[in-house]
Amino acid sequence: MSTSQVIRSAHADQQSDGRILRYTLSERVQHWLGAFTYIYCLITGLAFWSPYMFWLADLVGGGPTARFWHPWFGVGFALSVFWMYKMWRGDLATTDADRRWWKAINYYVENDDEKLPPVGRFNFGQKIFFWLMFFGVILLLITGLGLWFVESIPWSLRWLRYLAVTVHVVAALATIGAFIIHIYMSVFMEPESFQAMIHGRVPSAWARTYHRLWYEQVTKPSSAGK
Amino acid sequence: MSQATLQIVKISGHAGPVPGAGVERAEQVCKLVDTTTCIGCKACEVACLEWNGYTFTDTVFDNSYQTMPDTAWNYWNLIKFNEHEREDGSVTLLMRKDQCMHCAEPGCLAACPADGAIVQYSNGIVDFQQANCIGCGYCVSGCPFNIPKFNSATKKMFKCTLCSDRVNEGLEPACIKSCPTGCLHFGTKDDMKDLAETRAKQLRENYGIEKAGVYDPQGVGGTGVIYVLHDVTNPEAYGGLPKDPHIPWVVKFWKGPAKWIGNFAMLFGVVGVTMHYLRFGPKPADDGKNGNGGQP
Numbered sequence: 021m022s023t024s025q026v027i028r029s030a031h032a033d034q035q036s037d038g039r040i041l042r043y044t045l046s047e048r049v050q051h052w053l054g055a056f057t058y059i060y061c062l063i064t065g066l067a068f069w070s071p072y073m074f075w076l077a078d079l080v081g082g083g084p085t086a087r088f089w090h091p092w093f094g095v096g097f098a099l100s101v102f103w104m105y106k107m108w109r110g111d112l113a114t115t116d117a118d119r120r121w122w123k124a125i126n127y128y129v130e131n132d133d134e135k136l137p138p139v140g141r142f143n144f145g146q147k148i149f150f151w152l153m154f155f156g157v158i159l160l161l162i163t164g165l166g167l168w169f170v171e172s173i174p175w176s177l178r179w180l181r182y183l184a185v186t187v188h189v190v191a192a193l194a195t196i197g198a199f200i201i202h203i204y205m206s207v208f209m210e211p212e213s214f215q216a217m218i219h220g221r222v223p224s225a226w227a228r229t230y231h232r233l234w235y236e237q238v239t240k241p242s243s244a245g246k
Numbered sequence: 247m248s249q250a251t252l253q254i255v256k257i258s259g260h261a262g263p264v265p266g267a268g269v270e271r272a273e274q275v276c277k278l279v280d281t282t283t284c285i286g287c288k289a290c291e292v293a294c295l296e297w298n299g300y301t302f303t304d305t306v307f308d309n310s311y312q313t314m315p316d317t318a319w320n321y322w323n324l325i326k327f328n329e330h331e332r333e334d335g336s337v338t339l340l341m342r343k344d345q346c347m348h349c350a351e352p353g354c355l356a357a358c359p360a361d362g363a364i365v366q367y368s369n370g371i372v373d374f375q376q377a378n379c380i381g382c383g384y385c386v387s388g389c390p391f392n393i394p395k396f397n398s399a400t401k402k403m404f405k406c407t408l409c410s411d412r413v414n415e416g417l418e419p420a421c422i423k424s425c426p427t428g429c430l431h432f433g434t435k436d437d438m439k440d441l442a443e444t445r446a447k448q449l450r451e452n453y454g455i456e457k458a459g460v461y462d463p464q465g466v467g468g469t470g471v472i473y474v475l476h477d478v479t480n481p482e483a484y485g486g487l488p489k490d491p492h493i494p495w496v497v498k499f500w501k502g503p504a505k506w507i508g509n510f511a512m513l514f515g516v517v518g519v520t521m522h523y524l525r526f527g528p529k530p531a532d533d534g535k536n537g538n539g540g541q542p
């Protein structure tokens with residue numbers, strides 16, 4: 021769904037109940053598809069990562085089952101992220117507003133949001149999160165294939181096996197760091213955004229406060245008619 | 247695979263210390279392969295199949311006497327044939343029985359994430375416990391000798407057990423029993439090392455094979471299979487026997503410091519966001535300054 025379609029439907033919704041459509045149904049579906057597949061890979065990946073977390077594999081049917089499904093869910097997660105890229109590409113470019121916002125990031129961290137420059141549909145932190153997941157999943161997919169079909173890597177090229185193990189771990193840890201912040205931000209810091217990802221809508225005041233440029237864009241009558 | 251009376255000293259993917267490790271000490275067992283008296287008859291290959299219950303499967307002919315290019319999940323013992331040109335220009339055939347080396351410091355065991363899928367007994371045998379194996383293939387990356395192989399039907403890894411089931415009952419491994427030339431020996435590590443050194447000395451002094459020596463790589467803490475080679479300075483010529491094998495440093499880092507760095511970083515992340523929540527709390531749905539719905 022393109023931005024203009026979101027704007028149109030958002031405008032229509034705003035008229036009816038005073039809340040703004042932030043995520044369309046297909047955006048919500050792809051988000052939860054990504055969330056489900058990522059969390060599966062996280063649980064099983066942590067089980068393979070440390071003997072002290074191997075019990076996590078029991079939550080999803082035991083070690084061999086976890087090992088069987090982990091790569092398939094990984095492929096599913098990669099596909100869902102690529103789908104996100106296709107849908108959100110237009111909203112993810114870095115803008116001047118983002119640069120100004122990033123310089124004032126300390127106000128965001130300290131909840132002094134009224135001192136922040138206005139931003140569009142996604143703030144720069146959200147964009148960083150997306151790009152980290154996007155490039156992270158590309159690395160995880162490539163190296164994951166190497167781990168999945170490890171015997172297909174010839175003995176003479178075994179350094180690729182070692183590279184795959186290392187990069188897979190580093191990329192996974194980077195996404196886990198981003199994931200912790202993502203969950204914290206969306207569930208605890210801004211509960212409205214969690215509701216938005218379930219029901220699709222946010223209060224007008226929330227949109228005005230945290231995504232002013234986007235709010236102005238979707239509520240401006242002239243843009244809705246285009 | 248039998249572990250009824252064998253004491254375990256190392257367990258893969260195990261949280262915490264190994265129960266009972268170090269309670270009793272046992273002699274280290276060892277295979278000695280004297281490549282200078284091997285005739286390449288492959289009796290050991292057949293004996294291995296027979297004892298372990300495998301039947302012969304399709305193979306690939308690659309212009310060599312070698313049965314197949316590499317060991318397989320159901321073919322643990324393979325004589326590697328290599329034509330080798332001596333310094334004087336004459337050609338010889340180097341034959342080396344390839345199988346799991348039963349390292350004192352096994353890379354497969356270090357890399358394995360599954361609790362108890364790979365164990366090392368107090369007699370030094372490194373054994374795969376397929377019941378606990380999850381089939382991830384990490385042992386493939388950990389092994390410096392390219393030994394563990396994947397059975398795609400059962401999704402389990404397999405390799406030579408050093409006939410732990412026979413050794414447990416006081417028998418020698420099947421390959422040893424079948425050798426017609428006596429180039430294979432089995433006994434304690436000390437005895438085999440002694441015998442190997444004696445043979446190497448004999449080769450150097452009585453046969454003029456000056457570079458003859460014993461292959462017992464210390465990079466993996468020594469191995470449970472040792473070789474007498476005509477030229478110990480060039481083990482690579484014997485079907486790619488590594489000159490200085492060791493657990494890949496990547497695997498050591500991954501299973502060592504990286505664990506603690508990664509775990510600490512994840513813990514730091516969770517504690518960090520919790521502290522932030524306690525200090526700053528959630529963001530209000532509305533900052534209060536624009537609450538009247540007017541244009542900003």
